[in-house]
Amino acid sequence: MKKHPSFPQLLSFLFVGYLLFGSFNDCFAQRDTITNYYETEQIKLPKGLRAETGGMDFMPDGRLVACFHLGEVMTYNPKTKTWKKFAEGLHDPLGVVAVSNSEILVVQRPEMTRIKDTNADGVADVYETITDDFGMSGNYHEFAFGPLKDKEGNLFMALNVASNGAGIRPEIRGQYDSLSREGRMYSCVPYRGWVMKYNVKTKKLEPYASGFRSPNGLGFDAKGRLFVSDNQGDWRGTSPLYHVEKGRFYGHVASLIWQEGFPRVKPLSLPVAQLDSMRTRESIAFPHTEIAHSPTQPLLDNTGGKFGPFAGQLFIGEMDYPRLVRLLMEEVNGQLQGACVAFGDGTGLLKGNNRLVFDKNGDLWVGHNDHGWVGDEGLSRIHWKGKVPLDIIAMNLTTEGFELTFSLPVDPKIASNPELYKFQRYYYKYHQPYGSPKTDVADVAIKEVKVAPDGRKVTFKLAELKAGYVYDLKMGELQTPDGKLLMNRAVFYTLNQLKK
Amino acid sequence: MRLFLIVFGLFIATKSFSQSDTTITLQAITGLQYDLVRIAVKPLQKVTIILKNEDDMAHNLVFTKPDKRLSVVEAAIKMGDKGQAVNYVPESDDVLAASKILIPNTTQTFTFTAPSNEGAYPYVCTYPGHGYVMYGALYVTTKPLPPLATDPNIPPSRQNTEIMVSSPHPFTLEYPLLYRTFMPDCGPAAIAVALTSTHSYCFDAGKCYLRYAWAGGFVDNTAHWKGNGNAFAKIQGNIYFKDNVTYPLRVGKADKLPDVSFKGYTLANRLPTFNYALDGVDVKETLKTLANEEGLTRVFTFAKPTTQTLYFVTKSDDGITYKSSVGKWQHGTLAIPKGTSKVTLTMKRNKTQTPHAAAHSH
Numbered sequence: 001m002k003k004h005p006s007f008p009q010l011l012s013f014l015f016v017g018y019l020l021f022g023s024f025n026d027c028f029a030q031r032d033t034i035t036n037y038y039e040t041e042q043i044k045l046p047k048g049l050r051a052e053t054g055g056m057d058f059m060p061d062g063r064l065v066a067c068f069h070l071g072e073v074m075t076y077n078p079k080t081k082t083w084k085k086f087a088e089g090l091h092d093p094l095g096v097v098a099v100s101n102s103e104i105l106v107v108q109r110p111e112m113t114r115i116k117d118t119n120a121d122g123v124a125d126v127y128e129t130i131t132d133d134f135g136m137s138g139n140y141h142e143f144a145f146g147p148l149k150d151k152e153g154n155l156f157m158a159l160n161v162a163s164n165g166a167g168i169r170p171e172i173r174g175q176y177d178s179l180s181r182e183g184r185m186y187s188c189v190p191y192r193g194w195v196m197k198y199n200v201k202t203k204k205l206e207p208y209a210s211g212f213r214s215p216n217g218l219g220f221d222a223k224g225r226l227f228v229s230d231n232q233g234d235w236r237g238t239s240p241l242y243h244v245e246k247g248r249f250y251g252h253v254a255s256l257i258w259q260e261g262f263p264r265v266k267p268l269s270l271p272v273a274q275l276d277s278m279r280t281r282e283s284i285a286f287p288h289t290e291i292a293h294s295p296t297q298p299l300l301d302n303t304g305g306k307f308g309p310f311a312g313q314l315f316i317g318e319m320d321y322p323r324l325v326r327l328l329m330e331e332v333n334g335q336l337q338g339a340c341v342a343f344g345d346g347t348g349l350l351k352g353n354n355r356l357v358f359d360k361n362g363d364l365w366v367g368h369n370d371h372g373w374v375g376d377e378g379l380s381r382i383h384w385k386g387k388v389p390l391d392i393i394a395m396n397l398t399t400e401g402f403e404l405t406f407s408l409p410v411d412p413k414i415a416s417n418p419e420l421y422k423f424q425r426y427y428y429k430y431h432q433p434y435g436s437p438k439t440d441v442a443d444v445a446i447k448e449v450k451v452a453p454d455g456r457k458v459t460f461k462l463a464e465l466k467a468g469y470v471y472d473l474k475m476g477e478l479q480t481p482d483g484k485l486l487m488n489r490a491v492f493y494t495l496n497q498l499k500k
Numbered sequence: 501m502r503l504f505l506i507v508f509g510l511f512i513a514t515k516s517f518s519q520s521d522t523t524i525t526l527q528a529i530t531g532l533q534y535d536l537v538r539i540a541v542k543p544l545q546k547v548t549i550i551l552k553n554e555d556d557m558a559h560n561l562v563f564t565k566p567d568k569r570l571s572v573v574e575a576a577i578k579m580g581d582k583g584q585a586v587n588y589v590p591e592s593d594d595v596l597a598a599s600k601i602l603i604p605n606t607t608q609t610f611t612f613t614a615p616s617n618e619g620a621y622p623y624v625c626t627y628p629g630h631g632y633v634m635y636g637a638l639y640v641t642t643k644p645l646p647p648l649a650t651d652p653n654i655p656p657s658r659q660n661t662e663i664m665v666s667s668p669h670p671f672t673l674e675y676p677l678l679y680r681t682f683m684p685d686c687g688p689a690a691i692a693v694a695l696t697s698t699h700s701y702c703f704d705a706g707k708c709y710l711r712y713a714w715a716g717g718f719v720d721n722t723a724h725w726k727g728n729g730n731a732f733a734k735i736q737g738n739i740y741f742k743d744n745v746t747y748p749l750r751v752g753k754a755d756k757l758p759d760v761s762f763k764g765y766t767l768a769n770r771l772p773t774f775n776y777a778l779d780g781v782d783v784k785e786t787l788k789t790l791a792n793e794e795g796l797t798r799v800f801t802f803a804k805p806t807t808q809t810l811y812f813v814t815k816s817d818d819g820i821t822y823k824s825s826v827g828k829w830q831h832g833t834l835a836i837p838k839g840t841s842k843v844t845l846t847m848k849r850n851k852t853q854t855p856h857a858a859a860h861s862h
């Protein structure tokens with residue numbers, strides 16, 4: 001038989017609880033953690049599948065369609081939990097878009113392909129080349145990402161540069177050019193290091209934007225603006241996310257040689273200051289090891305609130321940590337910039353979060369991958385349990401500092417304490433070497449903290465605001481008046497533009 | 501002699517072996533079976549067997565005299581507990597050669613001389629209980645082998661599969677089978693196709709033509725699929741044809757290389773038909789195996805009857821005898837007249853290649 005505590009025992013327990021937590025609520029409740037709000041489930045895989053997930057989408061009938069490193073395209077019916085083969089034999093497919101219940105689009109190493117089941121036996125019998133109008137040197141690092149379909153039906157894809165970890169093959173596809181053959185990552189055949197747009201009207205693959213290194217992730221925001229992620233490396237001080245617009249250059253220099261009208265010079269021979277002035281900066285820099293190592297696919301939360309309080313925001317996958325990252329973007333002087341905050345820490349998510357897709361119920365499916373690097377294999381599903389956690393909903397730049405918006409009111413007594421916040425700023429160098437240390441690191445003094453009367457907003461006046469820096473805010477344990485704890489206490493704002 | 505080569509596509513001559521020796525890799529695989537169900541050698545040939553146990557059970561390999569498989573298997577069972585010490589190999593004149601009992605993931609190499617008398621010599625696992633289903637046939641012969649489908653010397657379950665390859669996918673391997681992968685001696689947009697488990701070709705999806713064909717197996721992608729995909733797929737078997745004319749099919753002029761563009765492929769009962777355009781002519785090409793894997797047929801169909809002469813250029817030293825359903829040959833070049841909608845080209849391997857047993861390796 002279980003022993004009940006005596007009344008004096010209970011009293012002393014409550015007293016100790018009061019001393020420890022400062023509130024009687026807390027000594028009864030479990031400590032508030034993310035598992036109160038989100039749960040992660042691993043999907044059971046079919047026998048024999050090496051689940052290095054390259055792409056995922058949902059067909060109109062609710063089946064998941066996913067492609068894998070060994071060339072398989074499989075469907076999974078979440079109702080019956082059955083896997084079926086849809087297609088096979090592809091070359092490292094790294095993205096899939098479902099067109100109908102019997103048709104998909106895939107980007108694989110050599111091409112963008114339309115794959116159809118035309119005889120209704122459930123297995124594809126037509127593999128139509130949509131476009132293969134780009135070069136291949138045969139270097140293993142020339143991965144191809146996409147497709148991403150816009151409203152008009154145009155298809156975006158992104159082409160990796162080659163790695164000097166390996167050479168090129170005796171036979172290549174496309175026109176060889178040696179101008180960008182030097183460097184850690186190189187581009188010696190057309191449009192390596194470019195984001196490309198397949199124009200559905202002209203049926204041509206058009207070069208869209210240059211300056212990419214390993215752009216393993218394309219997505220649109222709620223307004224249809226294109227975002228592409230990239231990885232820390234040469235010309236990448238830390239991993240970035242770019243708002244990609246036609247004709248712009250995004251910093252990795254090897255691809256410049258394919259720019260129409262670009263002079264016949266080795267991009268590596270140009271002064272860094274000149275290259276710096278040519279490039280468009282990232283909307284969001286992900287401080288290396290602080291938040292991410294290798295960001296993957298950005299995905300809009302278009303669930304209308306079925307996945308929690310983050311509707312309209314972008315999530316992005318992360319390879320090396322068991323987490324996703326949530327993006328808090330805003331427009332300042334006509335340019336997109338903003339903050340990133342962790343998501344999913346502690347939900348039991350694996351590493352290798354390569355591909356993301358929402359189902360109709362608002363669950364987030366995550367396809368894992370390791371691909372010879374850090375990561376995991378398999379598929380997971382993250383489900384929102386219906387209660388709103390305390391988290392950061394927005395971080396907006398003001399003329400004097402920042403304004404944080406929370407998903408729930410914070411306790412003003414706690415939140416108004418300036419000791420609870422620490423701002424730091426630093427930047428990452430734009431240069432040829434691999435990555436960059438945090439540079440010009442400095443603490444930023446807080447002149448004033450104000451909590452809005454409704455407890456939803458906290459505003460900071462800072463001693464100094466400088467463009468070209470990441471503002472790194474670490475917070476203490478904020479909570480709601482009823483004891484819900486702040487889920488993520490670090491947030492990183494990329495300040496390219498000061499508010500005018 | 502020629503049929504011998506055809507039926508045993510896997511055992512083509514390789515230069516690395518002398519005329520009289522042969523090395524054969526044989527694997528014990530899951531499902532109480534060997535990966536190969538038939539091996540062909542010549543009388544008195546020196547045979548080296550590399551036996552690999554890839555299964556999760558213990559197995560051996562015993563060669564017996566013709567028709568003595570069951571009596572040897574039963575003698576091994578009768579040995580009872582004492583059998584283990586002698587690898588379940590009964591002392592008998594009916595046993596020609598035998599391996600030890602191999603535990604999983606081990607390998608043994610042993611050599612013996614093939615008998616002088618032609619015949620089908622069974623090989624079998626005599627580990628108790630295995631020998632009724634786990635066997636194959638060593639053909640000592642210089643003559644053609646019986647068709648696989650009606651060969652009484654192999655397990656009935658294997659009368660459709662010469663080589664059993666375990667699937668790296670969440671489904672069983674079916675033939676024809678296709679992989680887009682990195683292939684040697686091809687552009688980076690390569691397609692490897694196995695028409696059967698022992699007859700394969702490489703199609704260049706960048707340059708839009710058949711690059712080479714081989715017999716003896718398909719490709720091993722293990723290294724290519726490991727990590728970042730830098731390695732080439734490994735060809736299993738021996739290449740019997742290589743196209744050395746840069747681009748065989750030409751439009752209007754026999755000496756002008758066409759501009760090509762790849763359009764994809766369709767599958768009919770898994771058999772691919774490639775679609776491509778050359779100098780604006782839309783072509784569909786289907787490659788099939790000739791009977792007994794004697795070579796290939798290539799069926800070209802054109803979207804519209806051709807409006808110019810097409811040329812198919814070959815080199816005389818490529819080991820192939822060509823035949824065409826349409827057109828005229830002159831100095832190894834076929835002229836396909838205007839107005840053609842379909843051409844069937846037969847590429848038959850020449851008899852002059854001396855067949856003799858060689859390795860099949862994984």
